[in-house]
Amino acid sequence: MPGSPIVFFILAIVAIGTALGMLISRNAVYSALLLALNFAAVAMLYLTLGAPFIALSQVTVYAGSIMVLFLFVIMLLGAERLQPAEVLRWQPYVAIPLVVILAADFAYNLFRENTEMLKVAVPSADYGTPAAIGNMLFTRFMLPFEVTAVILLVAVVGAVVLAKPDRPARPRSMERSDNPTPSKPVS
């Protein structure tokens, strides 16, 4: 596998550290920032894996725009901190053991026979380049690409529907429907 172990371990430690930091930080803003850092670290790892285009997208789309959006909403709502009222007290005591078991499952599955994992194909010269990716995107993966376009469109429409404040809060037909005499069916 490419990349030196030192680089990997540093990045891995950063990634896990920031992820844990996000998890335990009391302040949502810190969480968002730490997550951005995490994304950046992962982007670095992508580079070591021969995926420069993806790495770049990761930085711009994820660490950049998405996390900015998050921060923006946090600031907008002023929701960085919550009252420390814990309703589900037993949740951690169940969740953490379960997650540990899950992690153990994954780990066992990965390291039980890692001979396969060590096999590395020799990548072609243009492996992971934007050109190669673009080429594939617009040929073999044209359909998924178009579908993502529709998904984004739907997301836009949906976001508008959900957040557009222009509708009257009360349904307009309320008075008529609450009338005790049954209203003539509207057709």
Added chain:
Amino acid sequence: MNPLILTTFFPLVGFVVIAFLGAQQKALIRWVALATSLVTFLLSLWMLAQFQVGPAGFQMNTGKLVWAIAGNAEISAAMGIDGLGLLMVLLTTLLTPIAILSTWESVRERVKGFMLFFLLLETGMIGVFAALDLVLFFLFWEFTLVPMYFLIGMWGGERRVYAAIKFFLYTMAGSVFMLLAIIYMGVQSGTFYLPDLIANRAQFAGVQLWLFLGFAIAFAVKVPMWPLHTWLPDAHVEAPTAGSVILAGVLLKMGTYGFLRFNLPLFPQASVQLAPWIAGLAVIGILYGAIVSYAQHDMKRLVAYSSVSHLGFVMLGIFALNLQGISGAILQMVNHGLSTGALFLIVGMLYERKHTREMEAYGGIWKVVPWMGALMLIVTLSSLGLPGLNGFVGEFTILLGAFGSQAIGSQVLVGVATLGVIFAAVYLLFLFERVFLGGMRHAENANLLDLNWREVAMLLPLLILIFWIGIYPKPFFDLIAPTAQNLVTLVQSAPYSALLGH
């Protein structure tokens, strides 16, 4: 046109006609319903005329009209009838117009719905007795729950909802296991057509105990066998008179019919193996039903428990697995329909007059309603098995068969069952005494009206049959004989009939 199919589906004609009538045309709806059921009865008589007495096997058989294919198995719309089925169909078509007539005064609300459900119910019941394909049978079987559920739930007494749901769930709880058994057999043998299945019964001989139980649970609930009977008193008490008549007269017979039609021929070994156990339960039912009847205060409840006792006799006869037992059981199915149907009718008439079924509210009324008293007495005597009336012929034949049954194998058990005739006298005479004899305990009862012509017309056919079967049951036994003989042969010709021998 096959008279069987006509008979089965003719009530639907009335259903459609009534569906198009306005809900306010109550009288017209009643007459249409009555006319429909009467025509159905005539059609069934025509069927009887067409029926050849003697040969075993199914007549007016539509054959295997393949209707659907489920995996590897064909579902066919096969219908046909033998003596057993014919008697049951006749019982149904006879009781239905009577039951409809009984609603003339008592059902005033939602007449349209009532009659719609009633006609649906009739088709469902006839279908049960006519179906030769297991899936078709099951369809009709389950379907009968629906109209009955509404008849109890919408036109019933105070606790009608409880009773209706209990009836539905209890019966359904039993029948789902039958569904599994049916499907399993279809899967194994590739057909649901009863004659084919009987021919291939060796295929599932290995698991027939389980299959037997699957069917038996469904039927035992319906019969109802002790201790699965507790839905019955509730259903009977809450149901309107017409519902009780049909419930006791026909629906319960579907259970015993099922045992005869399916359990015995399909699972002979299991039948033989379990016969002593089922007979034991039947005997418990006979005694238990009779004893518990005695402790009731509500007339309908009393009659309901008496059904447990009577159907215990039928079950005992069936699992005698000999000619007498089975023939007697089949005849007793008819008898019980007539006697208990008539009992419920009379109780219903009293209820119409006084709006209570508590025996305490009556007493000594024979003085004011002599005809009703006399008819009630005859029906009571028929129910307690007085020789010369129908009940005796059935009970005697059953007990005789059971007494000599090798399958049951215990004369002591049957002797204990015979005690039932004593207990029957105890509770039935108790009923008659509490209601009709003694002094007038309540002055207002002096104004009770005796039977009117409509009520006489309802009871008369039943009484004629009560006497007819009691004195000259031969035509009935002639109808029954081929079926019974066939069943006995089927049970005993099983490769494992060695079990039967001594």
Added chain:
Amino acid sequence: MLFQGIGAAGGSFSLVPWVVFLPVLGLLLNLLIGKRLGERGVGWIASLAVGAAFAVSALLAFSLMQHPEAVRVPLFDWITVGDFSASWAFRVDTLSVTMMLVVSGVGTLIHIYAAGYMHHDVRHNGEPARYTRFFVYMNLFIAAMMILVSADNYLMLFVGWEGVGLCSYLLIGFWFEKGAGEIANAKAAKKAFIANRIGDFGLLIALFLIFWNFHSLQFDEVFRQAAGAQPWVIRAITLFMLLGVAGKSAQIPLYVWLPDAMAGTTPVSALIHAATMVTAGVYLVTRTHVLYSLDATSQSTVAWVGAATALFAATIAVGQYDIKKVLAYSTISQLGFMVAAVGMGAYVGGMFHLITHAFFKALLFLAAGSVILGMESGQEVAYGHGGHGSSAAHEEFDPQDMRNMGGLRGRMPFTFWVYTIGSLALAGIAPLSGFFSKDEIMVAASQMNPAIFVILLLAVFLTAFYSWRQVSLVFFGSSRTRAAGAASENAPIITVPLIILAVLAVLGGLINFPGVNTLSGWLEHTLGALPEAAFNPLIAGVSLIVALAGIAAAWLSYGRQTATRPNRLDPIENNAAPLFNALAHRWWVDEMYQAVFIRPYQAIANFLAQVVDQGLIDGIVNGAGVVSRAAAQGVRQIQTGFVRSYALMVLLGVVAILTYLIVWRVP
């Protein structure tokens, strides 16, 4: 088919179904047009129907004299299932015709009597419209009884057997709204039916045993194979049949219904509960003598049951005040004699006593009825008209209580004479009929079993004692009430049958007069050669002396009884109160049955209905519902509404599935 069968039998034998059809015809006529006919017409039709049946019976008897072998007259198939077959078939032989003659003969007389008696009775009870109904029931009874005695197989016999039980029920409960608490009559009727049903249960079992061992219920067929059967089978059959006999013929332990059956009107008591129905058990044993003869144990059981009943009931009769109750216990006792006789193989003796008893007991009952009518009319005279109108006096006054009588000899001389004849016949005083028939039984007992002989002798003494006690209390002394003082003799329609019966009671002994033995010869054709019951002067003398002693004792105790203390007039009561108390309370048998059988049955019924059925069985059913709902509520708690716990549940599923795969399934 119907007439074809009749024709096949040939001769007048083919008329035998008419012994059933005629009463049925009578009842149908009365049922349909009785209202239009009026009382007189109804009575005529009913009596004629029975009389015609008697004529047919007589015709059959004459034919039988020429041709004494049994003839079977099949009518049509009844129940035929597989190898089981029972048809409506009549049997004409000397035994059945004897019974037919008794039934229809006594029946006719009683019908005539009843036509007069009921005229008063329905008015006394305030329900004149019920007159017709009475005769419908009566004819029905005759029909059922005829079926019983003329049946050619056990099943048809059983029809009659239960049919007479039904009529008994109907007639005991005829005044169903009367009696103590306005329900006692209805309850008495029910008691009779149920006690009979217990017996019928035994008979049914016997029938099953017979069929499964002999594959037939037809008499000849059964008897033909009887010798080849296993001993235990015969014993079981005969003992179960004995239960039936005990029910129908009111033997220990099932006799308790008969005293209560006196709630029925007097003609009913005479016809059903004295002369005919209750003797069906004796007839059954006689009819089945082939089987009984094969098993000594059951024979002696029968004999012992009969003897014990004879003595036991006689003791109770001594302590009764009700005129009909005395006769009822007397009937039980006499039935005990008959059963003992047939148990000892003295079938002719049993039948003989059956016949004579039919005469004198019917006479006694009818005469008692005459007394009661006289008392009632006296009561009306004494307390003003419309007995039921002055209800207070009516309710307190019991026209059947012998303490209210006394001195009726003068008021009702005719009744007194026939009553005395009947009582003497009952007591077994020579040369009245009862003497001869009873003597035959005593002879048989002395030959078979000395212990039984002694018991029966005691019973004879008591019989004579209570008979004369009754005569003394009713007819001698002075009137103890105003009603008794005002009582009057009855009309000829009442008294003519009494005369005929009195003649029969006197001359009945001729039927099987010692040395002539007409009845023995007659019945031999059916019963086969039987040991000759020779007349034994010693035995006859002893029993006659014992009977006379009984009469003397009664005369000494009651004859000069002039006491006007109606409440405490019995010398036994005065001198041996506990004993009399026991007798008056019928040895508390009813109370014991109440405590041992009826109350526990009710308690069990209530327990099963409330606790087991509603509580346990239905409780499990409803409990299943409750448990399901509780479980549902429990599971529902998981659905907290918190997204995080939902996610936790998802994770739980994920971990469970993955762990399962990792641990057990990963390749």
Added chain:
Amino acid sequence: MMQNDILTILPALIVAAWGIVLLVVDLWIPRDRKGITALLAVVGLLVALGVSAVLFPLHTLGFSNMTVLDGFAIYADMIILVSGLLAIGLSYDFIRRIGIDRSEYYVLLLICSSGMILMAHAFDLIVVFLALELLSIPLYVLSGFARPQPASEEASLKYFVLGAFSSAFFLYGVALVYGGTGSTNFAQIIHALTANTLVNPSLFLIGAALLLIGLGFKVSAVPFHMWTPDVYQGAPSSVTAFMSVSVKVAGFAALLRVFVQVFPSLASELTPILWALAALTMIVGNLVALVQTNLKRLLAYSSIAHVGYLLMAFVAYGNAKVVGNATASILFYLVAYGLTSFAAWGVVVAAEQLEGRGLELTDYAGLGRKYPLLGLAMMVAMFSFAGIPPTLGFWGKFYVFQATLQAGSVWLAVIGVVTSIFSAYYYLRVLVVMYMQPGDPTAHPAPWLNLVTGASAAAVVLLAFVPAAVFNLAQQALMWFGV
């Protein structure tokens, strides 16, 4: 781009394109005549339905084997399209009545349908994943369409968070399958499996399990069902009706495609899991429904229970002799379930008042008498759900039980029938309230709603007399399915 490529996704393409066009056209439709939008949406769905019917006999792959056209997919398409049509019929008056009649409603519904259709046609995990998102995102929005009603918002948020959570598992599963097989394309995976050239079988297995979980969430199998009652209750009833049918159809289409057609070799490993899922789903769904008092919630649990029955037949998939029949029975059951659901939900929609009122069971007292048609429809629906003949629901149960018994899972079948007794109790309770208790409810039957409800109920009954017609169609649909 080849003609085949287009053909393979033609129904989805039509619906999606129609939706986008509608979005634009809507701008020119005057405010008070938005009914035209609904009508146009119906036309679009009808066109797609017609096209689907024509495509039914064809079989081809397209887009570099990423999509597939076969009878199975078309069968699913048709259910989804009909479901969309019926949903529009239910929605038309309803959304006007409760004041949420924005034309985006129909657009989202169309695009959501196209996502579902795409799911049925997907032959590559990438497409499956994208289709999953394409159908989910509009549903998140539709669930919250009645904002600012708190229940609707809550439903939307819960659905969204948990949906994304399960998507993450699904995604991770795709990654592991990719790692295990070296491809996400079904054709290549099938090839690898048959040639036994898996890169890493254990990764593949875990990945497949995660796929199962992700799809199990969509069809709401226990224990991944927790969102269902809340979302079904909170979402506008018309939306609930749509998603209770369509999502399950799409989910099962994907499940069948992935597991039956592509991963049959995993049967021995997965069958016990499916067994447990089916049993749990039947038990929990039916049990908790017993104590529900809100009709929407009750129907939600009932829908969970029905998933249990579907999964029960799915358990049979490892048995090569049975799998064809089992799959056909699932397809049949989906039709029965779908039609029945619309009959039931139609009544709920008619009875729902503003602000989510009128949904408690007690609010239905007397409904059967006052509105006979609605009552009748509900009666038919309840009996069909309970599996009482003569309804399609009975045949659905019949076929799935048959498949289960054929596969030898007797105990599972026993659990199935026992739980169906429980189900009968709560279905009957609905009828009790409607017919046997007095009350004066207000419902709003409207022409389109009546048509949809009545037609669904009529179909449930009438098709029950010709079950073979539907079942044969299901079997034909599987002609190219390789079972």
Added chain:
Amino acid sequence: MVPASYYLALSAALFVIGILGVLLRRNALVMFMSLELMFNAGNLAFVTFARMFGQLEGQIFVFFVMTVAAAEVAIGLALMVEIFRSKHSINMDEINTLKG
């Protein structure tokens, strides 16, 4: 050289941390961020596998995932803004009116 399994282990670790975040954080936004972390972990696995096989499909997949994630973020954030408007809170534990 770093074995592929290390990358996968890292991916798994991030995935479970993401799960923990969803399970333990009440703040809807942080919960949402944790979801993004889970997606991210999946992406890492994809890229690793792609590198392992020397294919590009894995990377393409990641591209699509990112797009979808972006779409989800749009919807999710809009939803949270709307909810905050009506409830003035984005505490997930306060959103539990629907239950049972």
